[in-house]
Amino acid sequence: MCYNFKNKTSQSHPATELRIVLIGGRYNDFPSGKSSAGNFILGQNVFNTSRRTAQSEARQQEVFSRRVTVVDTPGWWWTWPRENTPKLDQIEIQNSVHLCPPGPHVFLLVIPVSLYFSQRVKASLKQHLELLNADVFSHTIVLFTAVDPCSDETVESKIRRSPVLQWILQQCGNRKHFLNISNREDRDQVKKLLEKIETLITNNGFRHCSVDRSQGETLRKEMRDLTERASKRFDQVQKQRNKLKLQIEGRLGVTLFEIICNISYSVCG
Ligand SMILES: Nc1nc2c(ncn2[C@@H]2O[C@H](COP(=O)(O)OP(=O)(O)OP(=O)(O)O)[C@@H](O)[C@H]2O)c(=O)[nH]1
Ligand SMILES: [Mg+2]
Structure with a gap:
């Protein structure tokens, strides 16, 4: 059992340790924003956003009284089959779960709000998630990101208009969170995300994702x-x-x- 209770009566933040793996793809020059989201969550620029992430990296920080570990990973191409992803990137994605022993509590699937998803994304996503674990979806929260101001209503209408996003959310038990990464002052966005992660952990019977x-x-x-x-x-x-x-x-x-x-x-x- 990996999950520590700080205080069972403390409902606001029952977990002392949260292990997060960021995953996602890219379209041409449009990255998903994993490293940016990782920096936002940890409140420090620990991941390099000026170049693509080639190796999975883990960083730890205390955030809202939780010991938070974030693992950043290389992105794949949203619409390409896994065989088109370089072997080294595939190994790095697979290795991400080993960088936060004994295993991640949650995967955050990072998706920019402004991205349009074609049907080809589904097969590619399934193939790439197979690199991680059999039941990744049950440990995943979709993290919508935007750099420009964007309301919750905009995100919802985007989802309503995208059958692929609806499918992804369905696979993930409709768990989602929206992060405006340009508004780094608004730490409340991170606090709410950590609370959603804790709810997921509770609903998963306090089990982290199993790792071989x-x-x-x-x-x-x-x-x-x-x-x-x-x-x-x-x-x-x-x-x-x-x-x-x-x-x-x-x-x-x-x-x-x-x-x-x-x-x-x-x-x-
Ligand atoms: N327009 C736009 N730009 C974004 C978004 N997310 C991130 N960016 C910008 O794109 C650049 C790269 O973002 P990263 O966070 O490094 O993206 P990444 O997913 O880690 O990319 P890889 O490591 O290549 O997989 C940064 O300058 C970000 O500010 C987004 O949602 N919209
Ligand atoms: Mg990156």
């Missing part, structure tokens, strides 16, 4: 192997480039020498 520890070992080995292979390939390519450069320089030297000889011959007769 032996899989963690296998993943770490796979990552080491992939990184080693990539580094070897990089060395080989460097060597080939240097060899080619020398050949070209040598060839250029010969050509220059021939040109100079020809010029001197024609000048001197």
Whole structure:
């Protein structure tokens, strides 16, 4: 059992520890805003939002008297099948649950409010969530994000007009929260989110998402192997480039020498 009670009578924040994994995809240059949401939740810029997240990372902070761990992950392409997601990204997504032992309480599926979802998102989402655990949906809250001012009514009308969003919410037991990430002063948004997470934990019988520890070992080995292979390939390519450069320089030297000889011959007769 991973769940600690601070005080059973304290209804406002019964949990002392919350472990969160952020997941989501991207459309072209439109990211889902996972790292931004992670920074917002923790109240500090601990995740880099100026470049794409290549590795899953865990950060911890005390937030509203809870010890909150947030794991940020690489995004996939919302409409692409999993086979199109780089193997290393898939391993990093899988590894995310091992970065908050003994396992996450909740997955936050981060979706920008302004995004339009086509039907292809469904299959891609299912395939990518299979990387995590069999029952991810029962531990997931949909986190709608926006950088511009946006009312709850706008979010609701967006959902009403999108059959795919309705399907996703249905899979997640209609659990959702809206975060305006440009309004970082409004910490009440985070407090309400933490309360929703605690309600989910209570409804899940205080069970966190189960994690296969032996899989963690296998993943770490796979990552080491992939990184080693990539580094070897990089060395080989460097060597080939240097060899080619020398050949070209040598060839250029010969050509220059021939040109100079020809010029001197024609000048001197
Ligand atoms: N317009 C718009 N911009 C956003 C939204 N969410 C995040 N951004 C901006 O997009 C940039 C990248 O956001 P991130 O939070 O790093 O996105 P991410 O999901 O972590 O992206 P990956 O790590 O590549 O998967 C930041 O400058 C954000 O301010 C959104 O909902 N709408
Ligand atoms: Mg990121």
